[in-house]
Amino acid sequence: MSVIPIRSEAATRGARMLRTALGPEIGAWLEEPAVIEVMLNPDGRLWVDRLGLGIADTGAVLSAADGERIIRLVAHHVGAEVHSGAPRVSAELPGTGERFEGLLPPVVAAPSFAIRKPAGTVFTLADYVAAGIMPTAFADALAAAVAARANILVAGGTSTGKTTLTNALLAEVARTGDRVVLIEDTRELQCAAPNLVALRTKDGVASLSDLVRSALRLRPDRIPIGEVRGAEALDLLKAWGTGHPGGVGTIHAGSALGTLRRLEQLIQESVVTVPRALIAETINVVAVLVRDGTGRRLAELVRVEGLDAAGDYRLIPLVPPTEGECP
Structure with missing residues (x-):
């Protein structure tokens, strides 16, 4: 399944909406230069992967309802359907280009996603x-x-x-x-x-x-x-x-x-x-x-x-x- 690029005249507005929907904690981690990926597990725990430091539990918890809401909002922006019969959505978040992979039941016990940031700096x-x-x-x-x-x-x-x-x-x-x-x-x-x-x-x-x-x-x-x-x-x-x-x-x-x-x-x-x-x-x-x-x-x-x-x-x-x- 290829990633679906987001091309919308309302990309700027969509980017703001998605940032708001992600919540202040996820938004802050995505703004942190060292963070390269933010992950939601089915148990609701949020993890981050930091360059040079590896994966760490943030201690934050997201409800299943909030996780599903984020996944459905991303699906809406790429024009994709997401439900039990089509429980996967792959996309690029508008404006900033993070790679998003979201999953809903029955392929996972509860909503789960990973948001991977594009490289901000090219290392030589x-x-x-x-x-x-x-x-x-x-x-x-x-x-x-x-x-x-x-x-x-x-x-x-x-x-x-x-x-x-x-x-x-x-x-x-x-x-x-x-x-x-x-x-x-x-x-x-x-x-x-x-x-x-x-x-x-x-x-x-x-x-x-x-x-x-x-x-x-x-x-x-x-x-x-x-x-x-x-x-x-x-x-x-x-x-x-x-x-x-x-x-x-x-x-x-x-x-x-x-x-x-x-x-x-x-x-x-x-x-x-x-x-x-x-x-x-x-x-x-x-x-x-x-x-x-x-x-x-x-x-x-x-x-x-x-x-x-x-x-x-x-x-x-x-x-x-x-x-x-x-x-």
Whole structure:
């Protein structure tokens, strides 16, 4: 289900109404720079995820009636129906662009939602080094990979910072002067390239696969994608591997090898035989982010060097182990 963008002449008024409906506490958390996500659980407890600190219980409680009211109001603004037969609503909040995912019974015991803020600031690779998320050698290797037009997949689990790192890589892309055609289904990526065309999916109108094909007709130098998660993976591989290198994309996976395996699974949604050789030839670099008790960190950074004698992926650390440590 693609996210439905909100386009309304009354967007400003709608934004004010929604902010009021969210209540002063949720509104205050959304205004807090460190907060990246606000979540309502079915038990009514509200949680926030703060950058660098992780998830914390706010101590606040929202009634089921108030939770349902917020979800229905968001649905109204995107022109969607939400009820027991259609208990999900995905949207962008008007004006400020937060990503909203709301659920009603019977898929949850009581109303539940998550509000994820778009990145307010693009962190550079140097910022990652300063924050201890990656060592200087990793940052230098990633910058060099972008300059060399390597195809890079940024992998990780939920809330590991895949989009934030992708935006840092896109900041490097912007320095190249290349024409960029960016594809996503949720407004998350930020690219300051002067020659930029940003495409977004619309449910029932244009899928990611449709937009990959359209992108090829727009004379792109690079085709970044927000998230690879379906049959469009094969279209993207073909685009990146046939004259449009230098792509960047995100994918849900927990390891470098798992990233390539996940890509195989996605490709199998459209074809039976997995073109492993095409994957090994097209994907050049895999960066894997993890989130543990110490926060977010870049756990793996590897180069894909084709297939080995057994036909499996040959993965080589992009940085020697002695250099790949944070000071």
